[in-house]
Amino acid sequence: MARQMLTANRLRDGAVLYWRGGGWVETLAEGEVHADPAAADAALAAAQSFVARNEVVGTYLFDVQPDGTPVKEREIIRARGPSVRDPILRKDGGKQAAAPVPPVPEDPYNVSI
Amino acid sequence: MYRYDEFDARFVAERVEQFRGQVARRLTGELTEDQFKPLRLMNGLYLQLHAYMLRVAVPYGTLSPKQLRMLAHVARKYDKGYGHFTTRQNIQFNWPRLVDVPDILADLATVEMHAIQTSGNCIRNVTADHFAGAAADEIEDPRPIAEIIRQWSSLHPEFSFLPRKFKIAVSGAAHDRAALKFHDMAVEIVRNGAGETGYRVYVGGGMGRTPYVGYVVSDFVAKPDILSFLEAVMRVYNEQGRRDNLFKARIKILANALGADEMRRQVAVEFEEIRTSGTLTVPAEELARIDAYFAPPEFEDLPDDPADGADGMPRDIPGVDPDFLATNVHPHRAKGYCIVTISLKPIGGVPGDATAEQMDALADLMDEHGMAEIRVSHEQNLVLPHVRRKDLPAIHARLTELGLATPNAGLITDIIACPGLDYCDLANARSIPIAQKIAERFADLDRQHHIGELKIKISGCINACGHHHAGHIGILGVDKKGVEFYQLQLGGSGAEDASIGEILGPGFGKDEIADAVERVVEAYLTLRQGPDERFLDTYRRVGIVPFKNVAYGQDLHAAY
Amino acid sequence: MPLIRGGQFVDDPFFFVPDGKAYPDEKGAIVTLARFQGEKETLFARGLPVGVRLASSENPQVLKADLPRIAAVVLEFPRFRDGRPFSWARMLRTRFAFKGEIRATGDFLYDQLASMARTGFDAFEVRQDFALDDFRRALAEMTNVYQPSADGRRTIRDLRAG
Structure with a gap:
């Protein structure tokens, strides 16, 4: 059975988010992998309260492999940032390349929205 | 300007301020995302793969140093x-925050810029020939x-x-640099039998899933009537x-369903x-009033150079890279002037990108040389429309320092590409x-010049933002069960001889596509009847078969 | 549903009568185009105002001959993204010189009110909690306009000419 993760974008700044334990985190690595389709659907349903509160938009589930790598290239790129190789000009290598380390939220797995 | x-x-x-209100209403939930989406798009704001993206209009491609x-x-x-x-003569910012966008737009408004109708199901930013007002072959700006x-x-x-x-x-x-026939509607300034200038109007062109070359819906619309006609x-x-x-839903489908006669009726x-x-x-007074804003700068009376070629183009200027002269410098209507293409296609770079430092430095360069405007081309380059030939050495030297003097305009490495799956x-x-x-494969300049004019255009999906249908060589990225594949199309053109490229056959993997392009190009070099026969001309003469035979190569061929 | 007309909340002088239902006493009736076409003379014979409701796919051209006897044309927005009613309203005003009420019903947004008013709508069925102040604000967000429409407003070009 396919494993799935849940993602969305934060409304106010567009940042990519992943679901974990009833809230959101900013990296794929911290996100929650659902082995059970029913659990994935439950997460998607729970996430709708964040949509209703205008905190996130565009919630959807995507498939990941047993090692947690997304099946589709699209989701790999979404998680890692643009794959543009050896950019001469661009300074947007993605999340790993982001210079400032985000402040640690009170609940380490729940980013304030 | x-x-x-x-x-x-x-x-x-x-x-x-209207948009600021819409953003505020979205954040409070008064507007749902479904309601907000068309409203934000009408102001150029997308939500993309990683973040919001703001598309700012550069109307008809003209920018001042201040802008x-x-x-x-x-x-x-x-x-x-x-x-x-x-x-389409816009500039995109890939990472703005929604909450900042009203402030960005307010900043842009201080220099007479906006993002109005750069997206959405409305009339989009109007584009124009990037050589407007400078080209030697122009009837009117x-x-x-x-x-x-x-x-x-x-x-x-x-x-x-x-x-x-x-x-x-x-x-x-005369030469179509604006891809007229691939637009929903296009206006071409023409002269009628009586010598009056007016407009020929095309409709129904477009790329995307179902590409069409537009047809003429009126051969001549008199100047005062153009808005009524549109x-x-x-x-x-x-x-x-x-x-x-x-x-x-695009007009090309309606235009094709109705047919030209019924559409005209x-x-x-x-x-x-x-x-x-x-x-x-x-x-007429309104036209004259607007015309006056676009009056060309007062061109100095500069001498002809006896060393110039028959086309009025400089052949050799000390201190200027001859390759740059050959590809990035174009004839101007005024003596002693030329048009300069600033390539945003450095080998290995991202087509169409410019850094803040480069933009500032270009603005300084413009000021130093009294150049009031710079243009954005639909080929994702910049253009200095009115350059005194005597300034070329200084301008070329500065562009070189800025990494903006890649001498490849119109060559095989001057590639149009959409942002694709990365964004x-x-x-x-x-x-x-x-x-x-x-x-990188074709980085060698001698080889590029040997190949001559060859336009490669790449789209990462069927929507064709990278104009692959109109590429001499077009490349379309597709997804096959989560894996990227690339289809080759040959023989497209976005110019006055507009045509839609023909699909070569099954797609290539991402590590095969550069090889396939190279084999097609090598085939062209053996097939062409001399260096003046462009890739497109050869293709039109010999058809797709000779290319098909080589594109897949021995090993690949077996695989399909 | 509250009705704004002439910039005020007004009592609706019409009932919308679904196909197959009886006409109300003493009140004008709004009917679908199909019903209008079938029962036109009966409707006019009632001596009460007649309104016709058009789906967004129905071109008001079909009403042309009857417009002088029609008091209201109701244009339906099935989804706010369906922009045909803007053209229908303008056609009614500028091509057919229709002087009666042009009413908007269905799914439309605050953000579309100004364009609706410009193209000839003068009546709006709005949701219960809609405030008249918002209606006025929507129409005032943009002071000037670039293009002529059915409202006869002076355009920016007119203003430039003085």
Whole structure:
């Protein structure tokens, strides 16, 4: 059975988010992998309260492999940032390349929205 | 250049505040995402794969140094230090925050810029020949009519919720540098038998899933009647364009379903009514008033150089790279002047990108040489339209320092590419890395010059933002079960000899596509009847078969 | 549903009568185009105002001959993204010189009110909690306009000419 993760974008700044334990985190690595389709659907349903509160938009589930790598290239790129190789000009290598380390939220797995 | 008067300034300022209100209503939830989406798109704001993306209009591709500096400021303050010039004379910022966008727009408004109608199902930013007002082959500068169209289409109450987006391009030259026939509607400045200038209007061109070359819907529209005519076309489209199927909603589908004769008949009926009502007539004084803004700079009386070629082009200027002269310097209508293409296609770079530092430095360069404007081309390059030939050595030297003197305009490494899967929410495959790979493969300049004019255009999905249908070699990225594949198309052209490329066959993997392109190019070199026969000409002479035979190679061929 | 007309909340002088239902006493009736075409003379014979409701796919051209006897044309927005009613309203006003009420019903947004007013709508069926102040604000967000429409407003070009 396919494993799935849940993602969305934060409304106010567009940042990519992943679901974990009833809230959101900013990296794929911290996100929650659902082995059970029913659990994935439950997460998607729970996430709708964040949509209703205008905190996130565009919630959807995507498939990941047993090692947690997304099946589709699209989701790999979404998680890692643009794959543009050896950019001469661009300074947007993605999340790993982001210079400032985000402040640690009170609940380490729940980013304030 | 056009200058806003009090009315234009107020209009844009109020539009910014209107959008600020819409953003605030979205954040409180008064607007749902479904309701907000068309409203934000109409102001150029997308939500892409990683973040919001703001598309700012560069109307008819013209920018002043002040505007260029503002784009640099936006890139630095609100984004990641660069901007990306698109195939429709816009600039995109890939990382703005929704909450900042009203402030970005307010900053842009201070230099008479905006993001109005750069997306959404409305009349989009009007584009024009990037050599406008400078080209040697021009009947008339297309920008005054483009500005008149811009104003008419801005927040048009009847045409802001069309079946689908609607793109208009304008050109006034014999050589089509604006891809007229691939636009929903296009206006070409022509001269009739009586020697009067007016407009030929095309409709129904487009790329995407179902590409069409537009057809002529009127051979000659008199100048005062142009807005009445455009409005007539818009009304036929708004009333009859399909709304049941997103993929069939563009005017090209309606234009093809009705056929040219019926389209002309229906437009003529609407046109007659609008024209006789007189409300949209463009009076001669209004045209003259707008024309005056676009008056060319006072060209100095500069001498001819006896060493120039027959086309008036400099052959050899000490201190200027001859390769640069050959590809990036173009004939100008005034003696002693030339047009310079600034390639945004460094080998290995991202097609169309410019950093904030480069934009600032270009603005300084313009000021130093008294150049009032710079242009954005649909080929994702910049253009200095009025360069004194005697300034070329200094300008070339500075461009070289800035990494902006790549001498490849019109050559095989001057590749158009959409943002692709690296940024775009709709894409199926990456475009930029493919463009980089191909550019690196053909990096050798002698080889590029030996190949000559060859336009490669890459799209990461069927929507064709990278114009692959119109590439001499077009590349379309597709997704096959989560894996990226690339189809080759040959023989497209976006110029006056517009044609849609023909699909070669099954797609290539991302590590095979550069090899396949190389084999096609090598085949061309053996097939061509001399160095003056362009790839496109050879293709048109010999057809697709000789290319098909080599493109897949021995090993690959077996695989399919 | 509250009705704004002439910039005020007004009592609706019409009932919308679904196909197959009886006409109300003493009140004007709004009917679908199909019903209008079938029962036109009966309707006019009632001596009460007659309104016709058009789906967004129905071109008001079909009403042309009857417009002088029609008090209201109701244009339906099935989804706010369907922009045909803007063209229908304008056609009614400028081509057919229709002087009666043009009413908007269905799914439309605050953000579309100004364009609706410009193209000829003068009546709006709004949701219960809609405030008149918002209606006025929507119409005032943009002071000037670039293009002529059915409202006869002076355009920016007219204003420039003085």
